[in-house]
Amino acid sequence: MLKIKGIDSYYGESRIISSLDLEFEKGKITCLIGRNGVGKSTTLKSIMGLVKTPEGNICFDGDEIIKIPTYNRVKQGIGYVPQGREIFPQMTVYENLMLGIWANGGKGELPKYIYELFPILKRFEKRKGGDLSGGQQQQLAIARALVSEPKILILDEPTEGIQPSVIQDIGEVIKKINKEMGLTVLIVEQYLDFVLGISDYLYIMEKGEIILKGNTAQLDSKKVQAAMTH
Numbered sequence: 001m002l003k004i005k006g007i008d009s010y011y012g013e014s015r016i017i018s019s020l021d022l023e024f025e026k027g028k029i030t031c032l033i034g035r036n037g038v039g040k041s042t043t044l045k046s047i048m049g050l051v052k053t054p055e056g057n058i059c060f061d062g063d064e065i066i067k068i069p070t071y072n073r074v075k076q077g078i079g080y081v082p083q084g085r086e087i088f089p090q091m092t093v094y095e096n097l098m099l100g101i102w103a104n105g106g107k108g109e110l111p112k113y114i115y116e117l118f119p120i121l122k123r124f125e126k127r128k129g130g131d132l133s134g135g136q137q138q139q140l141a142i143a144r145a146l147v148s149e150p151k152i153l154i155l156d157e158p159t160e161g162i163q164p165s166v167i168q169d170i171g172e173v174i175k176k177i178n179k180e181m182g183l184t185v186l187i188v189e190q191y192l193d194f195v196l197g198i199s200d201y202l203y204i205m206e207k208g209e210i211i212l213k214g215n216t217a218q219l220d221s222k223k224v225q226a227a228m229t230h
């Protein structure tokens with residue numbers, strides 16, 4: 001579904017990622033994990049076309065996308081929730097959601113399943129985005145990415161700054177959209193318990209390179225833990 005081959009990624013002159021290969025299988029939940037600053041967010045920004053990637057290939061659903069602009073990657077079906085969520089604080093929950101439709105050149109109404117998946121957003125429809133809790137903002141950001149009906153949903157640290165009970169709710173929703181809607185999911189995370197409970201496949205990154213990978217159920221959890229802490 002999404003295949004990265006030999007990419008280099010730069011901020012200005014500094015190369016953060018070199019010759020990275022990754023593959024995200026259709027219908028699976030794949031997590032990319034690793035300690036602070038190893039290049040996980042940069043990998044996602046590379047997929048979205050938000051950093052310079054002069055080398056390599058990114059193939060999505062059969063098409064080469066490395067040279068096309070971000071908005072066209074979104075149009076082709078890549079939904080992205082950045083770290084920090086980027087909710088518009090002065091706009092209502094409803095307006096934030098509608099942006100997901102307008103941004104994609106779409107018209108019309110909010111799909112009904114959005115409020116079924118996130119009842120809290122229905123309740124707070126008229127509330128300003130900035131007045132929601134961190135967990136509610138994360139749900140709003142995921143919902144906003146979903147309204148454009150992506151083929152793959154990419155989440156950058158969805159549990160960051162969120163209380164444990166809400167983390168569990170978010171995990172359940174992600175599993176549900178994966179299992180019931182068949183959506184492919186890619187998550188960057190640091191919260192290992194969350195990752196082990198939700199993912200089918202794991203990549204572990206260290207200084208811009210993959211040091212361990214495999215089916216989550218088959219990976220040695222001690223090795224995974226060690227890679228996250230050493």
Ligand SMILES: Nc1ncnc2c1ncn2[C@@H]1O[C@H](COP(=O)(O)OP(=O)(O)OP(=O)(O)O)[C@@H](O)[C@H]1O
Binds near residue numbers: 011016038190
């Ligand atoms: N806008 C930027 N300009 C220059 N360097 C950057 C920029 N953003 C990140 N970096 C550097 O790139 C490296 C990788 O950062 P990245 O955010 O991808 O790491 P990460 O694994 O996602 O960590 P975190 O969990 O802290 O977000 C770090 O050394 C960081 O300092």
